Amino acid sequence: MNSRAASPVPGLLSAWQHVQNALYYLHVALATVVIGLFGLPLLLRHGRAGANRVATRWIGYMLWAAKLHLGVTCEVRGTPPTEDCIIAAKHQCFLDILVIAHAVPRRAFIMKKEVMHVPIMGWYARKVGCIPIDRAKGRDAMRAISSEINQRIAGDGLGQLIIYPEGTRTRPGERRPYKHGVSTIRGATGLPVVPVAVNTGLFWPRKGWGIRPGRAVVEFLPVVPPEVPAEGFVPRLEAEVETHSDRLMAEAGFRAPAI
Structure with missing residues (x-):
């Protein structure tokens, strides 16, 4: 594995920052239940379109709460896609999931099939078009995913399928080899691929x-x-993703240690 371990962001959290972190998670947990339950009529009446409307409100609320409690604001650069495509993104934390998903109109993820059975979250994940994966099936799982994507393209469209080629979250400055799943899906579907760079892990x-x-x-x-x-x-x-992510982190004052 080619990995560059990052220096930690300097400074310790104050006691008040710890409280604010806890308040944020309590706030968004309650909001998830409330927004999810009140949004059920939209989900049931309008299907995927309704689920996406609720998801946009929920994600936007979580980003607003992050600014309120934590002082974290988010900037989106470039042009978020609106057509069927694959978004191949650097993944450093939960925040980049929120920002990318909020920026596009018909977001979808490939996620573990178990998540699809979680109350509220699983209901909406299924309705917005997330695709379950059974990782135990290896290459057969990837073929099944490509087949499912092609069926959706032929139906009411896929939307913007968000994929993390490294397969896991990475610390700022850390690099992991990119997996070939995104290339396999690209080849099987002919979908355009939009790279995304982030500095969210800072x-x-x-x-x-x-x-x-x-x-x-x-x-x-x-x-x-x-x-x-x-x-x-x-x-x-x-x-492309790593070079631009390094540039964004450097703009924020981060410098990875020399290898």
Whole structure:
């Protein structure tokens, strides 16, 4: 594994910041229940369109609460896609999930099938078009996902499928090899791929505790040209996402240690 471990963001959280972190999570937990339950008529009456309307409100509320309690604001750069596509993003924390999902109109994720059975969250995940994956099935799972995507494209459309090629959250300055699942789906579906760079991990740690105030940035980059061949696609994607993420982190004052 090629990994650059980052220096921690300097400074300790004050006691009040710990309280604010706790208040934020309590606030959004209650809001999730309230918004989810009150949004059920929209979900039941309007299906995916209704579920997306509720999801947009819920995510927007969580981002507003992050600003209120934690002093975290978010900037979106570039042009978020509105057509069927794959969004291949750097993943540092829960915050980048929220910002990317809020920026696009028909967000969808590939997620563990168990999550689809969670009350409220699972109901909406299924309705907005999230695709379950059974990781125990290995390559068969990827073929099933590609087939499901093509069926949805042929139906009412896929939306913006958000994928994290590293497969896990990474610390600022850390790099993990990009997995080839995104290339497999691209090849099987012909969908355009939109890279996304982030610096969110500077303010919102991987495990979600110890959040610090600041301006987090998520940047939508130009679509990877369709003429890029399969064998060169993942290296091209990785270079673009990592280079631009490093630039965003440097703008915020972060410097990764020398290897």
